[in-house]
Amino acid sequence: MIEITDRPIDAAKMLAAAQQPSAGAVVLFLGITREFTGVGDALRQTDRLTYEAHRPMAEAELARLEAAARERWPLVACHVVHRLGEVPLAEASVAIVASSPHRAGAFEAGRWLIDELKRSAPIWKREHFADGSTEWVHPSPTTPPRAESPAR
C-alpha cells in the first residue's frame, strides 16, 4: 500500500497493521526533519521543511517500488507513505514499514525502498532555515547515488 498525504503520518497505526501472524519480523523506517545540517562553518539550523510532489507520478512511482519489493522479498505488509507540505522538526516526512517471515527480508526491503524512493520519486524538499532563508534541495548529479541529501 502506498500513500501521499498532506497530514501527519500515523506510524503507530502503520506498525500495528504490519504485525500479522504470518510475519516474524517488522522493520519501520522514518525519515524525520533534522534540525542541524552541515558541519563546522557550514552548520545550518533548519526551522522546518516543506515538500512538494508531482503527485500522480509520485503515487505511480511508489506503487512501482512496492510491487518491485514484493517481487524481490516475501513481504507480508509493505506500506510506503510520504507527507507533503510543511513537516516540523522531528516529524516524519516519510514512513516505510515492511514485515516478512524472517528479518533479513524486512530489513533489506526497508532499506531498498527508502534508497529507491530517494532516487526516483518526484518529490522535492524545501529547506526553511532558522535565519529565514529558504532553498529548494536539488542534489547535484555529481553526488554519489548512495550519498545522503543535506537534511537526511
Next chain:
Amino acid sequence: MIEITDRPIDAAKMLAAAQQPSAGAVVLFLGITREFTGVGDALRQTDRLTYEAHRPMAEAELARLEAAARERWPLVACHVVHRLGEVPLAEASVAIVASSPHRAGAFEAGRWLIDELKRSAPIWKREHFADGSTEWVHPSPTTPPRAESPAR
C-alpha cells in the same frame, strides 16, 4: 537504554521517544510471534511462545550491545527491549529502535543489534504448538551464525 520486561512492549512509545530533532532517520525492528514455521511436511502451527532469561546477565549483555552500537554508529536514541513470559501470536518479543543523523547508521545499528542479541543474549524461547506439544528452542551449533531460528 535497555529493558527486560514481563509486559507487552509499547513500540509506539519507543518510536516517539526516538524522534529527536538531532536525528534524521529512525529504524524500528520488531520480532513478533509467527504462526507457522517450517515448510511442507515439516510445517508446524504455533499457538504462542514463552521466553525465559538469565535476567541479570541478559540485562548486562544488552547494555554491552547498546554501548558497542553507540561506539560504532553516531546514534541519537538506542533502545533495546526484550519481553519475557508468554508472547501471543503477532505480538513483539523484542523491539529495537535506533535513530541517527543519517539512515545508514540507523539501519546498520538496528540490524547489528538484533543479530548480536540473537547470538549472545541469554534468553530462550519455548514453542507452544497448536497440537499441545512444547519445545525449548536450542539452535544447533552447526547452524550458520546468520541463519534464522525456527520462529523468526
Next chain:
Amino acid sequence: MTVSVQLFAGAREAAGVDALVVELSADATYRDLSRAIAASHPALERLVAASRFAAGTSYASAGDLVDPSVEISLIPPVSGG
C-alpha cells in the same frame, strides 16, 4: 508542435511560472526539448541540464520522441525522503 511543460520546485521558482510553452519540430526528442528550454529560459539552463522529463506518470528517456498528447513535466533532481 507546441508542448506545455509542467514545472516543479526550484525549476518553477527559477522560471517564475508553473508551466512553459515550447515550440518544437514534429520529430523532437526530450533531448531537443531540454535544449529548447535552456535556450529560451536562461534562468533554467543549469537545472534543466541536470533534470529528467516525465511523460504522464513515467520517466521519459532523452532519446524518446516527445508526445504532445501526454502531460509533460520537467523533473529536477529529486529530494524526497
Next chain:
Amino acid sequence: MTVSVQLFAGAREAAGVDALVVELSADATYRDLSRAIAASHPALERLVAASRFAAGTSYASAGDLVDPSVEISLIPPVSGG
C-alpha cells in the same frame, strides 16, 4: 571445591532441577566443569556439549579457572529475539 550451577530452559527441563551441585578439583576449568556435568548427568550430555558457561553476568571461556565465589550458570544455545 563444590560449585553450584544454575540451569535454564531445556537444560533445566532435561535435568529436572533448577541447579546442579558439582564437585571439582581446585584448579578446574569450565571445560572440566562441562565434562563433570556430562558424566554425572547423562540427560544433559548433548546439550552441555553445545553450551557455554557464565560467571556472574559474563560469558566464561572454556579454559578459564572456575571461580566458586561467583554465580555460575550453564547457558545452552540461546534463542531470544
